[in-house]
């Protein structure tokens with residue numbers, strides 16, 4: 001990887017500040033995410049999984065509780081629930097072309113007494129319907145959005161206005177990345193304080209120059225260490241300084257992806273998006289094919305162009321298919337249908353088709 005002057009000076013600053021998650025440069029990243037997402041509080045954590053664990057804990061999930069989770073989410077979303085000693089309740093999708101949850105499944109889960117719900121806009125596709133969201137709100141079920149694959153997702157108003165906590169992953173395969181890392185976004189001061197406590201050995205939180213930071217003795221509450229490494233944070237901060245070229249890069253990647261998906265006569269349409277979406281999450285392109293035959297054809301044509309299609313596609317199954325969740329015995333019909341006909345591809349795999357001036361920012365400007 002080529003490094004530019006800006007990234008190097010951020011790295012030097014992180015080292016000078018000690019490199020921990022309490023470094024001022026991490027606060028700068030938090031400020032950048034708060035502004036980017038229109039959230040009052042942005043709290044960096046060690047990973048997307050840590051963000052989900054902290055968010056669930058903050059909204060009150062405790063051992064033995066039930067937590068609703070989109071059945072089409074990856075095992076990581078459910079594992080975060082299990083890590084707290086709680087149990088996932090899998091929510092079917094509303095249609096075989098949608099990653100949004102069904103209102104019926106939401107109502108049954110609420111009746112079972114779920115303590116919170118995790119909605120997962122897979123590949124960047126948000127398709128939650130007003131009736132399901134209204135139900136969670138009216139029944140007092142806090143909504144956590146696992147936007148690990150959808151950091152750019154924008155709904156009318158900031159994303160944090162639509163959830164108790166929004167969780168991002170900054171893993172290197174995600175559109176905004178730090179190697180490892182995560183972010184919790186919230187407009188709720190109490191949730192923010194609880195996230196700081198669980199992240200910083202149970203410390204309380206106080207305002208310092210308008211920034212919510214840990215203060216006081218360790219162990220005032222329950223907490224462990226879920227802080228982010230400041231060196232990774234600088235890499236992400238550098239990307240946050242280059243959001244305009246990054247967006248245009250993702251536009252170009254999507255264009256290349258659409259061209260590649262168009263080189264077959266397979267019949268498909270894109271996975272559905274809610275009317276409230278003003279910006280796609282930008283992780284991938286998902287084609288919903290008319291038949292399993294079309295899905296197979298499309299996959300073969302992409303593979304023949306040496307495009308890393310989700311090669312696990314024929315094994316892409318609802319979350320409960322993972323051995324660690326099989327005891328639940330649950331089945332979600334729409335989610336299963338979707339996995340039979342969806343062909344999904346990360347946008348990043350099309351990077352090699354871009355001219356060098358549209359490379360990732362840290363590669364775009366070469367140092368002599």
Ligand SMILES: *Cc1c(COP(=O)(O)O)cnc(C)c1O
Pocket residue numbers: 047048049050073074076077120146147148149169170171180181182
């Ligand atoms: C990647 C991912 C996670 C886990 O994030 P990590 O940073 O790897 O812990 C959780 N949920 C979804 C939807 C993801 O894509």
